[in-house]
Amino acid sequence: MNNIKICRNWLILCVVCLVGFSGCKSQQKLAEEQAAEIRAENIAKSKEILLSILNDNGQMSTAEKEKKLRQAKALNSDDPEVQQLIAQVEELLQREREAAQATNDAVKVDPEVERSLGDLFDEIASASSASSANGLIEEGLSMFSSPQTTVLIIISQSGDMNDYDQPTTIERYLNYLKDRKASPNEIYQVKKDDSGKISELELIKKSIR
Amino acid sequence: MRKLFLTIIAICSLAVVSGQDELSPERKEAVDSLALEKVRDLSRYISIIGNKDTPFSEANRVIDRAEELFAAGSEIGVSSINRSDINYYEVTEYFKRLMALNYDRVTIKWFNIQYISDLELQPDGRYVGVITVYQRFEGISADGLRYMDTTKKDITVYVERKQTQIGGRLIGFWDVMLGDIRVTETST
Numbered sequence: 001m002n003n004i005k006i007c008r009n010w011l012i013l014c015v016v017c018l019v020g021f022s023g024c025k026s027q028q029k030l031a032e033e034q035a036a037e038i039r040a041e042n043i044a045k046s047k048e049i050l051l052s053i054l055n056d057n058g059q060m061s062t063a064e065k066e067k068k069l070r071q072a073k074a075l076n077s078d079d080p081e082v083q084q085l086i087a088q089v090e091e092l093l094q095r096e097r098e099a100a101q102a103t104n105d106a107v108k109v110d111p112e113v114e115r116s117l118g119d120l121f122d123e124i125a126s127a128s129s130a131s132s133a134n135g136l137i138e139e140g141l142s143m144f145s146s147p148q149t150t151v152l153i154i155i156s157q158s159g160d161m162n163d164y165d166q167p168t169t170i171e172r173y174l175n176y177l178k179d180r181k182a183s184p185n186e187i188y189q190v191k192k193d194d195s196g197k198i199s200e201l202e203l204i205k206k207s208i209r
Numbered sequence: 210m211r212k213l214f215l216t217i218i219a220i221c222s223l224a225v226v227s228g229q230d231e232l233s234p235e236r237k238e239a240v241d242s243l244a245l246e247k248v249r250d251l252s253r254y255i256s257i258i259g260n261k262d263t264p265f266s267e268a269n270r271v272i273d274r275a276e277e278l279f280a281a282g283s284e285i286g287v288s289s290i291n292r293s294d295i296n297y298y299e300v301t302e303y304f305k306r307l308m309a310l311n312y313d314r315v316t317i318k319w320f321n322i323q324y325i326s327d328l329e330l331q332p333d334g335r336y337v338g339v340i341t342v343y344q345r346f347e348g349i350s351a352d353g354l355r356y357m358d359t360t361k362k363d364i365t366v367y368v369e370r371k372q373t374q375i376g377g378r379l380i381g382f383w384d385v386m387l388g389d390i391r392v393t394e395t396s397t
Binding site: 057099130150152155156158161162163164165166167172175176179180181184191200205207208 | 233235236238239240242243246249250253254257263264267270271274334370371372373375376377378379380381382383384385
């Protein structure tokens with residue numbers, strides 16, 4: 001009788017263990033499924049963030065891109081494609097930092113050049129006639145490498161990022177001053193060529209100075 | 210529960226993606242001002258082209274600048290207090306007609322230049338808005354007859370972010386293009 005009782009207890013214990021084991025197994029399976037889903041989510045999110053940086057058409061500043069890269073890295077994805085995108089973004093940021101440094105290193109505006117250019121702009125804008133403005137334009141163009149010298153106009157600055165108006169040339173810009181009879185921008189940066197002539201001019205809206 | 214969690218993540222991701230294209234208020238204001246500035250440029254160009262004292266070569270140069278402000282295929286409406294219909298001309302033809310107006314003196318002034326529909330981001334990545342202007346036209350013929358009218362015009366404005374390489378630098382700039390100019394009111 002006792003043996004039967006012992007056997008029954010063992011049987012119950014075995015059943016309980018079996019049930020428990022299969023329960024653990026299904027819980028483990030569920031946990032694995034959840035982990036795989038989270039991993040897939042993180043990979044998708046990382047890719048989305050990284051591609052948004054790589055495909056940016058100039059809306060994001062370098063600082064914003066760096067912040068997004070940190071967000072993507074925080075998702076800890078070891079997916080090879082994500083790692084490759086991270087490498088591409090780091091390379092892009094390195095190039096942007098170098099370009100920004102080069103801009104900072106560019107020759108700062110010589111006060112004399114700034115004054116003479118500023119005076120030229122004001123005189124053209126306030127010229128009494130088109131012919132006198134044309135004379136001033138002709139004279140002013142001699143300060144530049146060519147009439148096609150690039151003129152960039154900053155319309156807004158946020159952090160390390162500048163927003164520009166459509167690039168123009170110095171000849172068009174001087175004629176614009178004549179037509180508008182106003183000089184709405186001031187000198188921001190000047191680059192000169194080997195002969196000391198202005199090879200690139202960067203202006204900034206007076207309203208945001 | 211898990212489904213709810215995944216839905217929340219998906220919604221948050223969407224919000225992040227859509228938010229990426231939104232400009233900060235400061236940058237948006239600068240873009241708004243730039244588009245208004247282009248309309249003021251056009252106002253000045255129209256005044257120069259219409260002015261009978263403008264030398265022919267200058268008027269032609271200004272026509273080129275004015276044309277560059279417009280998107281391809283844009284049209285400009287012309288009305289008169291003497292007729293009810295409005296004629297629409299392709300941009301180049303409009304400027305040529307303006308230059309050749311049969312008056313001895315022409316004065317054109319634009320005023321109350323403002324947005325009636327703010328620049329809004331479109332699915333194609335462009336911003337589109339509408340700027341309204343009032344134009345005061347005065348023409349005096351050789352025999353001293355004077356014609357005057359005031360027209361209200363709506364100008365569609367397209368703004369697009371573009372990039373170009375200058376001196377090894379990648380420059381992000383805003384390209385503003387004017388679209389059709391529709392006449393909405395004409396009065397004396």
